[in-house]
Amino acid sequence: EAQVTQNPRYLITVTGKKLTVTCSQNMNHEYMSWYRQDPGLGLRQIYYSMNVEVTDKGDVPEGYKVSRKEKRNFPLILESPSPNQTSLYFCASSNDRGRNEQFFGPGTRLTVL
Amino acid sequence: DQQVKQNSPSLSVQEGRISILNCDYTNSMFDYFLWYKKYPAEGPTFLISISSIKDKNEDGRFTVFLNKSAKHLSLHIVPSQPGDSAVYFCAASETNFGNEKLTFGTGTRLTIIP
Numbered sequence: 001e002a003q004v005t006q007n008p009r010y011l012i013t014v015t016g017k018k019l020t021v022t023c024s025q026n027m028n029h030e031y032m033s034w035y036r037q038d039p040g041l042g043l044r045q046i047y048y049s050m051n052v053e054v055t056d057k058g059d060v061p062e063g064y065k066v067s068r069k070e071k072r073n074f075p076l077i078l079e080s081p082s083p084n085q086t087s088l089y090f091c092a093s094s095n096d097r098g099r100n101e102q103f104f105g106p107g108t109r110l111t112v113l
Numbered sequence: 114d115q116q117v118k119q120n121s122p123s124l125s126v127q128e129g130r131i132s133i134l135n136c137d138y139t140n141s142m143f144d145y146f147l148w149y150k151k152y153p154a155e156g157p158t159f160l161i162s163i164s165s166i167k168d169k170n171e172d173g174r175f176t177v178f179l180n181k182s183a184k185h186l187s188l189h190i191v192p193s194q195p196g197d198s199a200v201y202f203c204a205a206s207e208t209n210f211g212n213e214k215l216t217f218g219t220g221t222r223l224t225i226i227p
Contacts, residue, residue, distance in 0.1 A: 004156070035217075042117075042202060043157070043217040058214060090156050101147070101159025102215065 002027045004105035006091050012111045013081060021076045021108050023091030031094045032074040033058070033102065034066065036087040043090065049074055081112040116140045117205050119218035127226050132190040134221050136203035139184065143205035147215070148177060148188050151200045160201075161188070190223075198225045 004025045013019055025032065033048040035058075045058030049068040063085055065077040074093075078085060088109050092102040118137045126132045136146075144165040149157035163170040163177045163186070170177050176189045190197055200222050204215040 033215075040219055042119075042219040043204075043215075045214055045216075048214065059216075092156070101162070104149075104156030104158065106154070106156050 006105040023074045025093040029093035029095050033092045034076045035090045083112050086112045117218040119221050123222040125224045126193045129192045132193045134188040136186050142207045145206045147204045149202045193225045195225050
């Protein structure tokens, strides 16, 4: 089954404790993105990757890191999480330079205390 | 600065009637527009898209209209069904960015009343 998977689905952590949210897709897509969804703000892009070892900042990259060492994986790293990073995070992938639909993962709800 | 706006946070429609969801944008460089649908506890799923060279695109019960001069697009669902109850996001992109970057609106929660 074609899908984007994210882990964990739910995470409660404390300020400053490094964490990684994994994202994996099995559709051989070149393009992958991370978004955060906040009330009243919609989905905002954090980082995206056009291919292996090629990443770029989205609208709200501060406080996040990503890596793209393999085509299928695109982890999101929070080196020192803060409460303002409490949010719902979505990973997405697509082909054809994103012009076709992006396939989204199920989301990761992160709470930073 | 919200470049893509959905001014109606919620909308209720009787089953079988037409649902019209609206979206406005401010960036004249946007040239590709998409609608996504989101159920609770799931990620958004692609619904329909339209290029700026068109003013209408239809897919079954779903039609998207684009008015470039007004910087406005709308999604029509006819007839509305209970399974259409969800949050709908419009999104826009610029060709210059290769469409890797989508700018989303804040979403409209559609409730279909049986």
